[in-house]
Structure formats: C-alpha cells, structure tokens
Amino acid sequence: MGLSRVFILLLVVATFGPMITSAKDFIVGDQSGWTVGFDYQAWANGKEFHVGDRLVFKYPAGAHNVYKVNGTDFQNCSAPLEATPLTSGDDTIVLATSGKKWYICGVGNHCDRGQKLVITVLPQALPPSMAPAPFPWSYSKGSKRPFFNFKLP
Ligand SMILES: *[C@@H]1O[C@H](CO)[C@@H](O)[C@H](O)[C@H]1NC(C)=O
Ligand SMILES: *[C@@H]1O[C@H](CO)[C@@H](O)[C@H](O)[C@H]1NC(C)=O
Ligand SMILES: [Cu+2]
Numbered sequence: 001m002g003l004s005r006v007f008i009l010l011l012v013v014a015t016f017g018p019m020i021t022s023a024k025d026f027i028v029g030d031q032s033g034w035t036v037g038f039d040y041q042a043w044a045n046g047k048e049f050h051v052g053d054r055l056v057f058k059y060p061a062g063a064h065n066v067y068k069v070n071g072t073d074f075q076n077c078s079a080p081l082e083a084t085p086l087t088s089g090d091d092t093i094v095l096a097t098s099g100k101k102w103y104i105c106g107v108g109n110h111c112d113r114g115q116k117l118v119i120t121v122l123p124q125a126l127p128p129s130m131a132p133a134p135f136p137w138s139y140s141k142g143s144k145r146p147f148f149n150f151k152l153p
Helices: 002-020 040-044 071-076
Strands: 025-027 054-058 067-069 090-094 099-104 116-122
Touching: 040 116, 067 071, 071 099, 071 116
Parallel strands: 025 054
Antiparallel strands: 054 090, 067 099, 099 116
C-alpha cells in the first residue's frame, strides 16, 4: 500500500494544486499601463478574468486615477461625485465577484479619450473544457477514465 498511496497523493497535488491556486495578476494595458489613447477593449479581448484574479492599474501618481463605476457612468464617462477614486499609481483591484466591471479615469476628459475599461469576470470554476476531472475515488470501479483509473485497495 504505502508507496502507491504516496504516489497517488503526489500526482493529485501536482495536477490540481496549480489550478486551485492560480489567481492571476493582470497589468492593465501591459507595458503601456493606465493612460489615454490606448485601446483597453482590445487589450481585454481574448483574456479571461476570473474571481480571485487581480487588476493592477499602473500610472504616474497624479496623472490619472481609477474609478469603479456602473454601466451608465461608463457610457457617459461620468465619475460619480460620491465615490473616492484610487490614486496611488499602483492600484490593485481584486476581482471579488463575477459579472461586468467598469473602470474609468476621472481626470479631465481622459475617459472620453479612451481611458476606460470594461471586463466580464467569470466565476472561479474553470470552463468545462479545462475543468479538472473529479478525484479518482469518486468514481465507481468500471467507469472509463483515461488518466485516473486507479485501482483502489
Ligand atoms: C447620461 O447621458 C444621458 C444622455 O446621453 C443623460 O440623459 C443622462 O442624464 C446621463 N446620466 C448621467 C448619470 O450623467
Ligand atoms: C450608476 O451610478 C450612479 C452614481 O454614480 C447612480 O446615480 C446611477 O443610478 C447608477 N445607475 C445604475 C443603473 O445603477
Ligand atoms: Cu487619466
């Protein structure tokens, strides 16, 4: 028993460990950072944001800021008066819930000049095509599992 159990445990940890803990940091705009005249929709296109991932807005402090707004304010480029923006120049936002999230810069007419980002945050679960198979011991003996068909003692 001993060795094979250890082996199975190691295999499970090696397989599923990275998936469970792989929250990602996204530098908004990559090397361009958070600025005017950048196409943030193109940047967001094709990226998958999940609950637990983080957005990092990088800019020279004082030059820009970050407001989290709703869809209406996003369309209108209006920074809500009652909200306080992030201003550090290295602002990290943890994506805590799924759904659409809107961010704009409230300085001057920067939002109108393209400094706005809308993303859709997906639930933490991986999409079905990438989802880890259920653990082997949840399977009955004859079931067909190409990778995890262990014989349990
Ligand atoms: C948004 O813009 C529309 C017209 O474009 C206007 O009617 C509405 O009052 C604006 N909303 C806000 C919150 O500024
Ligand atoms: C969006 O936020 C503004 C305040 O910034 C608020 O007045 C407005 O009602 C909100 N709109 C929606 C659809 O929640
Ligand atoms: Cu700005």
